[in-house]
Amino acid sequence: MLSTSEKTEIEDILETLGENLSITESQHDAAVRSYKAVGNWLTSDDSELKPYKPEVSPQGSFIIGTIIQTVDPDGDIDLDIVCELNGKKESWTQKDIKQIVGDQLRNHKKYESILDKEGRRCWTLRYRENGQQNERYHMDILPAINTNGYSVIREKVFSNLSNQSIQALELSITDNERLPEYNISTNPDNWYKSNPFGYAKWFMEIAESIKGQRTKMFSLNESVNPTPKFQKERFPLQRIVQLLKRHRDIMFKDYSENDKKEKPISCIITTLAAKSYNGEDNLIDGLTNIVRGMKNNILNRINPKTNISEKWVANPVNPNENFADRWALPDSKREKFFYDWLERLEQDFRILEIPHSRILLSESLQKTFGNQPVQKTFSDIGNKMKILTESGKNHVDRNNGLIGTAISGAITESKIQPHKFYGETE
């Protein structure tokens, strides 16, 4: 069992680590510029889409505050973008829309971007503005169309997303595995409905429901603003998802390229974490409970077609969609890898439940999360302590050591008087 003061110290370490795993303000601003630029191409005068006033917005981890740095410092940051059309030519099928969006992306200046490949529902665009490191994006652009007579993005998302009903945020999308519909259907009312903004709302509502607390740490409304400001703070659930994703990235980083494709997907990690979250107001309790609880939220259902039991992680805003549907594919390692990951999580996070020296904890955290962010975390915390001493706000518990500002008024606490370390150095 951890004492309160031990818990406070470890909590500070995890929170600072989460900050160091997040994207920086400059990366955030560069991401915003990049998807706005893509939006501009799609609405340019020579675009066939122009009459349908395409609106572009990020979705996924960028808007729910769970995006993290890549393990490879040169890696492309994943950005999920929705491109919403307000209407279409009557004759256009799903395939037409997909191709027209693709053509528009392909035709833009080649030095700025490369249309990488066509996915089932998205186009993948590798965006390189000036080719700067850490400002390269791997954008999955999802063409979509609204069917309720209003622009979901402009009228619902950009203006007070928190107040919208989840239903009102649905969008019809193309899906080249839905045949023959993909090739022949011209009526979006019949197409597959996706709800990325509804998902974001669902997630944020859970993140905000911290037991006994009201402080606002992250605003969904701000993050879906046409030009969202960088936000530094996160709710515990957001930080936990960031730590879990990073844990997954490090665990699978040396797997073969083919095996890496079957590693746990962020969407399932995020959904299971949110389903297992119970309003904990600190990272240690949240992580402990979520790591234990995730497997209980993977359900078993009998597939009516095959009569075989399948694993289900239902999309919370569309219960008919199974995020884990690819686990049942023949020869897939996805299910095994997911349970391997859960097991490793339990091992690696056990260290949080029992007191460990800072030195041992730092070694364990470096193995789990990578050297650079962990070392920077301890550096940052050390620096904070120095600043506290300089401003006369640092304290020790004489029995327990340095406690910063986390004083409890105990009789064993003393303030640190201002001073400078002196003496030789190497």
Place this chain on the structure above:
Amino acid sequence: MGKLSKPKKLTAIQQLHALRRDYGFGITKLFGINQITWQGELKSSPIGDNYLVKVVYKLNNAPQIYVLEPKVLKLPNDKQKLEHVYDNKKQKLCLYYPKAKEWDESKTIASTIFPWIIEWLYHYEIWLITGKWEGGGIHPDSIKSNDK
């Protein structure tokens, strides 16, 4: 107008009482009337390690602080000496800049020096992990070069 009186120098016995009161978990001894020693375990922080520390104070001299255990404090991979010590082998800590009078004989060692010892131990651990001393401080060479 009365002259402002200089703060009074504390006696060794007064220093001893403060140490027995605040750091009574260690052993404080008096030698003659002018010298005291303290020896005990100090912890760097709630999740930090324990260190056996000895403090020797003789009136009219600066307090001397030694880390007795670990006998040889580990160093980060690329370093050869400890940071902010007077003597690397004796592990004699250097906690304040004497010219700035951050400590003087009118102050209790218990309320000034001892929290600095704990702070040194804390930053020592951070330095072990990161290779960087984040506790701030100054070095004699840099002062010499700034003086002229």
